[in-house]
Amino acid sequence: MKYLCLICAEKVMEQMPRPDADKHFEEYREFTDAVRKSGHYLGCNRLLPPDAASTVRVRDGRISVTDGPWVETKEQLGGYYLIEARDLNEAIQVAARIPGARFGCVEVRPVAEDAQTLQALGFDTQEAAA
Numbered sequence: 001m002k003y004l005c006l007i008c009a010e011k012v013m014e015q016m017p018r019p020d021a022d023k024h025f026e027e028y029r030e031f032t033d034a035v036r037k038s039g040h041y042l043g044c045n046r047l048l049p050p051d052a053a054s055t056v057r058v059r060d061g062r063i064s065v066t067d068g069p070w071v072e073t074k075e076q077l078g079g080y081y082l083i084e085a086r087d088l089n090e091a092i093q094v095a096a097r098i099p100g101a102r103f104g105c106v107e108v109r110p111v112a113e114d115a116q117t118l119q120a121l122g123f124d125t126q127e128a129a130a
Contacts, residue, residue: 002042002111003083003091008075009104014049027099035083040094046079075104082111 013021028046035041055066078100085091088108095106112118 001085001087001091002113003085003088003095004109004111005081005083005091005095005098006077006107006109007079007081007098007100007104008077008107009100012100012103013078024099031097031099034097035081035094038094040083040085042082042084044079044081047077050076078104 013024016024032041032044051067053067057064057066081095081098083091083094085094088110091108091110095101095108098106100106
């Protein structure tokens with residue numbers, strides 16, 4: 001089963017002294033190498049800081065775009081890993097090794113791949129399985 005590990009933290013990387021940030025990036029490189037070797041890795045990306053975001057809302061058919069993140073939380077989404085794991089427990093064990101879990105949190109969310117969800121999204125379930 002696929003799981004999305006959403007890495008959320010306050011502006012940790014932007015506030016670290018350069019040597020600490022370099023060490024933190026190295027920890028991510030090591031984690032990424034390890035998760036690739038273990039067979040769990042499917043993909044990952046770091047996101048630009050929250051001030052590069054745009055927040056889109058649609059109300060009464062009108063589109064509203066606001067610069068920056070406008071979510072009621074101190075922690076912001078900073079990146080993600082898409083992993084393959086046997087079950088939620090294994091996904092949690094992988095997510096616990098993500099360096100950002102020490103500074104913020106990692107939300108582990110199953111990816112909906114079941115036939116009902118795929119059909120609701122308009123996919124032919126036989127096509128999607130291939």
